[in-house]
Amino acid sequence: MRALPYVQSAEPVLMLTGVVGNKTVTVLGVPLSDISYFDIDLSQGRLPQTGGEAVVESTVQAQTGSTLTIYVYQSSISPPTELDVRVVGVMSNLLKGFIGPMSLNLVVVPLDWLQQQLGVGDFYNMVFITLNDKSLIQPLAQELKARFPHAEVYTQQSALSTINRVFNMLNIFFLVIEVIAFVAGGLTTFTVMSITVRERLGEVALLKATGISGRDVALAFLLEVGLVGLLGGVAGGFAGYWGAIGIKYVLIRAGYNFDVPIPFIPSLFAMGIGVSLAVALLGALAPIYRVVSLRPLEILR
């Protein structure tokens, strides 16, 4: 593969599943010549320089200088192989915890050392290929699929489209939740306001009989609803923010890797308040209009 003129690099990698304590980890054997790939994510210590050294993802929760005992599984029917590695570096979470419990918990070690410890010769189960010409990616992927029908072939584009699909699904999911929240909020406001104005019919009749115009009465009610919507929006914004932090804390305490950053974004907060206000006012319009358009005597009778 490396001999092909358009292949810039083709590096073998051995990826296996292991267990550290009660945590599932991904053991990645990478040639020492390519281990610098992880330099950019290094947050503590250094990269492995020899066999028995490992750089681990922060989610593994191992300290630099400590020794990790990993039980590495080569197949589901054979017993695991016990490996001791010395942690020489810690990397930031590669996926930034975005997919939460599915974090890889990477433990990166030199490939030849891993092959030797497991007694698998020069066996590897993945190859990372870099091409000089990106227009050749698809033809090469097709050729590889044809030659190795049992192998999985991923291109950068297919990986990105998978990520895009996940993001699109997440967006649709959030959109559905938003729509449900708006409809539920609007209907709730409508119902509450219908009950409220019905309970306060006497007050409306009194104000209208006094000569206060329907417009002024409606404005007074809308002002009241607006204030409630505004306070609800502010309370909801803070509840959402602190609730998210609380959930994150609970999940982390429960052993899930859910290191999602939860920033306070003022523009989103303001938008939430605006939406809350709009939903409250829209939900209240119909019941208020219905009541204030009645003549005082129609209410009192």
Added chain:
Amino acid sequence: MSEAIVLEDVHKVYKTPAGEVHALRGISLKIPRAAIAALMGPSGSGKTTLLNIISTLDRPTSGRVEVLGEDVTSLDEKRLEKFRLLKIGYLFQSYNLVPYLTAWQNVALPMLAAGMPRELARVKAKLLLELVGLGDAVDRYPWQLSGGMQQRAAIARALANSPELLILDEPTSNVDLDNAAVILGIIKLLSEVWKTTIVMATHDPDVAAMANTVYTIRGGQIIGGVAPRREVKVDVERAKEIYDKISAIDSSWR
């Protein structure tokens, strides 16, 4: 004395699922300005319907209604609202005060709706509450007032925009004797000092007795008008003092 209210052959027919109900049958009457008129009669006789028509809250099915020189049957709803706000004060039997506003805020509400500056409205509201004997209760909420005090506060609110016509529906029906006496005194003062025309519906002969004219209504028709037979003694000087202050406030912004 010019007429405050002129009714000519007024009929009111309500359509109900059971058929038509003839609430008023050809009522004609004239009430002079600054007079007190009482409407008496059994329940269902048409008293409240007549009050509602005079106060412009309801329209007659036929006939002519002139209130304070205005043919109100020809006014649209918007102009009626404004007419009621500035010219007429109305005291309901119940539903009289907005529960979450204090006494002075309740009284000031129609003034603010009429466009009076807030500070003037506050001063005038307190004067009116003083007039009805609630000078110490201006900051109390309705639930902190007795039934009689609430009724007096409602009278103060009915006077908010210094109306020329005051409509009272059973003004003493839900109050004790002491409060009833106070309310009668206020009515007398309004008529004598403020020259307000007062029309009230009542079951109470003692209340009716202070009126210049008592109209007895039965079956939607007036069957008689009688002269008063009772004098109510009131502190006219104090009322005049408050009236002068309120007149000064009114003339300062209108």
